[in-house]
Amino acid sequence: MKVFGKVIVVTGAGGGIGRELVSQLLEKGAKVAAIIHKSGLEEIKSFATVYGDNISTHFANLANREDVEKLPEEINSVHGCIDGVINNAGIIQPFHNVNDLDYEQIQRVMDVNFYGTLYMCKSFLPHLIERPEAHITNVSSMGGFLPVPLQSIYCASKAAVKMFTEGLHLELRNTNVGVTIVFPGGVDTNLVRNAGIEIGKVDNHSYKLLSPTEAAVIIISGMENNKYRVLARNDAKLMDFLYRLNPKKATSIIAKKITTP
Structure with missing residues (x-):
């Protein structure tokens, strides 16, 4: 589905990949409903000075089903229709073993990453x-098919997004609704930098962090070309291959490549 002239909903629009998605979609002639929670309002407002009514901002806690269920009506009242959804929002867990996580931390990651995606899809599908x-388009993670050190719950949430999206694709295969699942590798966002993650051998091209700009280009291209599965750049492609070949070896490699606090 080409995005020109379409109304696209983007979650996690306040920064990182989400902000780049908003920017690039507007540049390509789409109208954007930007969904934010607590931060990023000023950055989103700056787009309105250039693109006017082509962008609208909506507040929602994706972990709250009632918040999400109100969004379609809000967006329809502004733009008149809804043509696409990019479920980009996500959070990581504290860098702890499962044994050291409390249930509140676990619940929050699952609520935002998996249930937030589910609520968005369920709420917008009728439209x-x-x-x-x-x-x-649902954004999973390389951690959705490969365990990352001290991120077991995050990986479980993204694996749930993966299987949910693939199942949704199967259900909608004979309809007018295309479905794409995206697996970014390491992306250079504040989420990653604030967590203190270090990628080993940064001079190795295969393990350079993907910029939010590059990630957004890949995600939008996947939507426009109706891709079933998108691996965002070299590290995700390499680890996907290795994990299929030898899951235990791939897990060992990622443990050595990624140094956590």
């Missing part, structure tokens, strides 16, 4: 199905 052409 997308009515469109001549529509698309859902």
